[in-house]
Amino acid sequence: MNGPLSKDLSARSVRVRILSTMLAFMAGGLLIAGFVSYYVQFSVLEDRVNAELLQEVDEFQRIAELRQVEVGEDESTEDLMHAAIQTAVPGEHEAFLAFLDDRPQFKPQGQAFELGHPETVEQILSAHQPGQTIFTDLSVDGEAVPAAIASVDLYSDETPGIFVAANKIQSQRDQIWTSAITYTVVSLATLLASALVGLVVTGKLMRPIGDLRDATREITIYDLERRVPDPGTRDDVAALAQNFNRMLERIQEGYAHQRQFMSDVSHELRTPLTIVRGTLETTDPEDPADVAEGHEIALDELDRMNSLVTDLSTLAKTGRPDFVKFKDVNMAEFARTAFSRIEHLGPREWLLDSGTDVVARADEDRLTQAVVQLAANAVRYSEPNTKIELKVQHMTLSGQSMIMVGVRDEGIGIAGADQARIFERFARVSESGGESGSGLGLAIVKAIAEAHGGSVSLTSRPGHGSTFTIIFPQDNTHVIDPKER
Incomplete structure (x- = not known):
């Protein structure tokens, strides 16, 4: 599929992927949180119900012990069971039942459910173990109900007794399930709301990207005026x-x-x-x-x-990394070598001022090329027998070591209007008595200076000559020891 529709769908795909990923992580987080939370709740419920059943049996045993202390050995099983049931207070989901001689006899008033149905009684008697307390599940109204069945035996009465405490756990499970359903509905609503809000927010956030896409599609080498609107945000x-x-x-x-x-x-x-x-x-x-x-x-x-x-x-080549190849350069030797080359360019009074004894990191060949170019310009725009001076110095500016290489002449000079463009490519000035050049020499000098991390400057007045100065920083310069010469 091609055309605007496919481009629009392609543009929206990033937005859709971001939203889908965000919602997938949210849904996964909510799912994991809900599963862990409700798994823990169900586990805690099981443990709590078992603990409550055990507590009811313990309370029944304490009541029996107190009755024996108060009444004495004449206490009958029937009296004990009756007194225990009367003092027992079933919880919201609990039910008690007392047996005498394998027959249900006593139960509390107003308990949550009944244990006296024949089917339930038969289950209790089948599960009962004389002289023991057992925990089992009883089927009450079609539900599995955890129960504690305790055997009651008195020395003063041979009539066997049974105390049963049961907890209808399913209703409590239903409450947790209701909470889980509510959590699910709220989570889905949260995801839906997040999707809607995310759709709006990502639409605003992605609009600059859409503008960027449109700009990259429409910009050509014949029209570079198009710009992406600034969203005005800080992101x-x-x-x-x-x-x-x-x-x-x-x-x-x-x-x-x-x-x-x-x-x-x-x-x-x-x-x-x-x-x-x-x-x-x-x-x-x-x-x-x-x-x-x-x-x-x-x-x-x-x-x-x-x-x-x-x-x-x-x-x-000026934009290439290998335009300059740095190495240790003895600047005093460099000055002498460069001077020996330029003094043959024309009949001038050549002067060398090299008051620096330092080793600097530089490209000797490129620096020599720059000096020759500056000297050739000086010869071109000066009269025979006038002075041309090459100066190489080491200085410190604002705490930084600098190397200065300059060429001064007594030629025709350069007007102020021309000085601003003299280093541009193919730039030329009035050439009174001079020969025409390519107009690229000073542009090359500027490129060499900038490749060394420095700059080139011009000081000139018409009729009073010109001084071209290359300055570049050298933090690793060091003074030459006389033994190194």
Whole structure:
């Protein structure tokens, strides 16, 4: 089944599963609680009835002992049984009966039921054991009634007596069963009410998830404006909706940057291709000088394309975990090595200021790449014989060890309006007297600084040069011992 109905049923399935699981646990808990409770009640009832029967027999024996003390040895069995029955007070569900010479003779007034029916009497006499007290079940009115049958024997009277105490337990069981039925009805009503309330509550709770489902179904790369409504609560569902919206914002921003990036790349690659094509179309194959000039122009443009592709490849790696490979780097040696590479970039007065003797965790190759890029920019936008200085220092900012790598030049400088975007991809400034670059160099420098957990900054004034500074934290730096040099 496909279409809106199947999607709606699919959306409701989570809600139904949650409700079903909740109700199943509730029903199981109520069932277990009821079973244990009423099993205990029935067990307690059995024990209590047996205890009450035993208590009645004990009371009868105490009455007999008191009568013998008061009356003496002239006490007859008949008098004893009569006196005992008169003082006995049956409970709500109890009945007593006294026998003389195997015949029922005495019973209390107003007891719960009768034990004098011929069928019951026959059962009592059959179960009776002379000289003993036994516990058995009697059938009274079709019900099994627990009973205690005690034999009464006096030295002063040879007439045998029997005292019977019975408890109609079924009526008490019926009361418990009535309570169990009431419990069952109340439990079912509770489950029904819980299901209705749960249906409403889960509907409200699951609404953001439904909105999230609809959004994920409708959002495309051509329309990233859709957002999930905020439920306005403080729970996991609201957090999910908020996180999803933030994720969409990041995706939208990244997609916009990607489109802009691809547009810039297309433009940057189209220019050298157009130049190469135009040069080849206008070159006179019969003119050696024209051919040589065209050949030189084509090679220059291909070199520029190759440099652009290399820079793009580097930027593409910036998001990968292996973009930087940390190891222990002696910053003093790093400064000397980097300086030996950049001092050949152009006829400038090159200066090195390395006042740091520390070992830091860094990627030496990437840092060298950043320094070369900054130095190449300094050469491009400065005049011959002006100063370019490389500075590497160790400092402490807010209690944290930091490494600073800077390149200062005396070039044309950068206007304040351009400084805000200088580190963006394909960003360029006015290039008075300088050569055109890919516009990716400073973006690579920024990526290298951020990969080290730091940042890159610019201080510049038009006509007074520029200073680019990379700062990154190094909590595990340590001062080099002279023996380590």
